[in-house]
Amino acid sequence: MISDRERRAPTAAEREARKIFRQAEAKETLSDYAKAQKALHDNRERLKAERLARETETANRTKAC
8 A cells, every 4th residue: 555655746757648548538438429429310310211111101002092
């Protein structure tokens, strides 16, 4: 266990490294969010196209009868 006396302030290189790692993690999180949003949008568009096709087919059947 490290006591208070043994703790030291991080060096400039360590601070810079932490900063870069935090930025990379933020980008990764954002890209995960963007992937989820794209998947949601694509699925919604697919379902909309299927619904419109069903409605058109139903409308064509009622006109033919």
